[in-house]
Amino acid sequence: MEQTALWFLMAWLDPSLLLMVAAGTFAGIYIGAIPGLSVTMAVSILISFTFKWPVDDALALIAGIYVGGVYGGARSAILLNIPGAPSAVATAFDGYPLAQRGEAGPAIGVATVMSVVGGLMGVLALALAAPVIANFALLVAPRDYLLLAMIGILLVGSLAGQSLAKGIFAGALGVTIGMVGLDPMTAEGRFTFGSLSLMGGIPYVAAMIGFFGVAEALYQLRHLDLAPVKQRVGSLLPDWRVVRKLLPLSMRTGAIGVVIGALPGTGGDIAALLAYDHAKRTVKNPSSPFGEGAYEGLVAPESANNAAVGGAYIPMLTLGIPGDAVTAVIIGALYIHGLKPGPLLMVETPHLFWFTVGSLTLANLCLLVFGLTGIRIFTKLVECPRGILIPLILVLSAVGTYAIQNNPVDIYWMLAFGLLGYFMKVYGYPVAPVILGVILGPLMDVSYRRAMISARDNPLTFLGEFLTAPISLGLTLFLIALVIGQTPLWARFRGR
Amino acid sequence: MAEQGAVRRFLAEITPPRLALFAALIVLYLLALEPAGFLVSSFVFLFAGMAFLHRRSLALSLVVSAASLALIWLVFRHVFAVVLPAGRLF
Numbered sequence: 001m002e003q004t005a006l007w008f009l010m011a012w013l014d015p016s017l018l019l020m021v022a023a024g025t026f027a028g029i030y031i032g033a034i035p036g037l038s039v040t041m042a043v044s045i046l047i048s049f050t051f052k053w054p055v056d057d058a059l060a061l062i063a064g065i066y067v068g069g070v071y072g073g074a075r076s077a078i079l080l081n082i083p084g085a086p087s088a089v090a091t092a093f094d095g096y097p098l099a100q101r102g103e104a105g106p107a108i109g110v111a112t113v114m115s116v117v118g119g120l121m122g123v124l125a126l127a128l129a130a131p132v133i134a135n136f137a138l139l140v141a142p143r144d145y146l147l148l149a150m151i152g153i154l155l156v157g158s159l160a161g162q163s164l165a166k167g168i169f170a171g172a173l174g175v176t177i178g179m180v181g182l183d184p185m186t187a188e189g190r191f192t193f194g195s196l197s198l199m200g201g202i203p204y205v206a207a208m209i210g211f212f213g214v215a216e217a218l219y220q221l222r223h224l225d226l227a228p229v230k231q232r233v234g235s236l237l238p239d240w241r242v243v244r245k246l247l248p249l250s251m252r253t254g255a256i257g258v259v260i261g262a263l264p265g266t267g268g269d270i271a272a273l274l275a276y277d278h279a280k281r282t283v284k285n286p287s288s289p290f291g292e293g294a295y296e297g298l299v300a301p302e303s304a305n306n307a308a309v310g311g312a313y314i315p316m317l318t319l320g321i322p323g324d325a326v327t328a329v330i331i332g333a334l335y336i337h338g339l340k341p342g343p344l345l346m347v348e349t350p351h352l353f354w355f356t357v358g359s360l361t362l363a364n365l366c367l368l369v370f371g372l373t374g375i376r377i378f379t380k381l382v383e384c385p386r387g388i389l390i391p392l393i394l395v396l397s398a399v400g401t402y403a404i405q406n407n408p409v410d411i412y413w414m415l416a417f418g419l420l421g422y423f424m425k426v427y428g429y430p431v432a433p434v435i436l437g438v439i440l441g442p443l444m445d446v447s448y449r450r451a452m453i454s455a456r457d458n459p460l461t462f463l464g465e466f467l468t469a470p471i472s473l474g475l476t477l478f479l480i481a482l483v484i485g486q487t488p489l490w491a492r493f494r495g496r
Numbered sequence: 497m498a499e500q501g502a503v504r505r506f507l508a509e510i511t512p513p514r515l516a517l518f519a520a521l522i523v524l525y526l527l528a529l530e531p532a533g534f535l536v537s538s539f540v541f542l543f544a545g546m547a548f549l550h551r552r553s554l555a556l557s558l559v560v561s562a563a564s565l566a567l568i569w570l571v572f573r574h575v576f577a578v579v580l581p582a583g584r585l586f
Binding site for chain 1: 509510512514515518519522523525526529530534538541542545546548549550551557560561564565568572578579580581
């Protein structure tokens with residue numbers, strides 16, 4: 001117990017770790033708020049810069065950036081009607097009308113307080129649920145990992161993109177990229193075409209930076225000319241009566257956020273949209289009609305997307321399965337630091353879990369402080385033109401990719417994935433499933449092989465176990481429901 | 497003739513000229529990164545990129561690219577201890 005408290009307080013008591021969390025949260029708010037920079041982009045680039053650091057410092061910084069970044073998007077959504085991050089799309093629906101009414105200051109204040117409420121709920125859920133899931137994680141058989149990974153890729157593919165087919169394609173592409181290299185069981189070369197440089201596999205950091213950094217920057221060149229609208233903002237302090245009145249809604253949508261975050265693959269962006277929808281359906285008398293500046297429509301997505309942060313850490317720390325795109329990148333970071341994310345992570349490095357909980361809590365408190373101050377510099381920085389930002393993103397992406405193993409070939413991989421990602425975006429293919437596929441592909445590979453071995457290479461026993469083991473059966477049914485729910489069959493069934 | 501118009505519209509849709517030019521600039525930058533070194537190639541790329549994408553004033557592009565490159569170099573060389581390509585030509 002005492003040990004747990006010490007681990008929890010590690011980030012609070014060590015001045016350098018405290019600085020990491022605070023600086024990360026502060027930087028995260030700006031990264032999230034500046035249209036064109038995203039948290040996934042920043043974390044992908046950062047893991048290659050921090051790989052020489054102690055793992056605690058790197059994780060503290062990433063936790064801060066993650067928490068700050070998910071919130072930061074709200075500020076530019078309210079002020080400029082441009083969601084700075086995908087998780088703030090729903091925030092703009094009611095946030096911008098509030099700003100037009102001259103209530104930008106109080107709106108940002110309410111969004112800050114409710115983000116912190118949601119964020120703390122997420123951390124609480126992580127602290128309570130993860131140890132329980134970890135105990136039960138050893139019961140999770142290899143075939144369940146296979147199912148969980150497939151669910152993750154399908155979920156993000158179907159909810160984030162326009163069509164399930166495009167999502168499946170993107171996920172499969174990622175799995176294929178992850179398969180290149182030596183077979184983990186027999187050390188036979190796969191997809192190497194006899195080339196020596198493909199034997200070690202495709203560097204996944206180059207893929208992440210390519211898809212999230214370069215592709216995104218190129219895609220933004222298409223909309224270079226969107227001129228932001230300037231806003232004048234006074235005090236950021238929220239109206240506490242509004243806060244008290246909307247607290248129950250904030251808790252409800254926070255709970256939605258935790259659950260969506262904890263599902264493999266889905267994160268804050270989807271949680272926020274679902275929470276907005278929930279608020280719209282359940283709140284009978286909003287302060288203004290939804291879409292015209294209702295505080296309810298602002299609170300729901302903001303609580304949910306920050307709650308999803310804690311939620312997303314749950315499957316990542318207990319099973320090694322990412323809860324969303326950012327945690328997929330964090331898993332990459334853990335591998336680089338020589339840790340093995342999976343059910344043994346909490347057994348082998350128990351301090352890591354409570355340290356993460358502690359730094360996430362701290363990051364939320366920093367968010368409360370930074371979120372209610374510093375609006376003047378903020379409005380100036382957010383208006384930074386993209387024409388200046390995009391070349392900078394490319395320089396950072398190139399340095400980040402190069403830094404990981406000082407290999408210039410990685411930069412060409414990054415460029416190739418960046419160009420590929422750009423065309424995928426133009427034609428409406430989501431890129432997040434690709435990265436999930438890259439991270440989860442090797443896990444699916446090994447899980448499938450292990451499950452096959454334990455079934456003594458008998459396909460019938462293997463398939464039979466999907467129906468006889470209770471966890472596997474539940475996951476199988478969920479997977480089937482997920483696929484059928486996306487087809488016209490389901491729509492027809494509901495219509496009847 | 498109508499077909500030619502369709503081809504042009506298709507090309508403009510998938511890669512607007514600005515984007516194709518900028519992508520070419522990126523390729524040049526990444527190819528030059530090793531031989532010319534990080535500082536020289538990044539400076540040229542940043543200045544050219546900003547001057548091309550943000551057509552306001554050349555002086556501003558020059559100042560912003562020099563200042564941000566200095567910041568990037570200091571932070572990554574000293575805070576993150578990253579080895580940056582030093583260049584063979586200079």
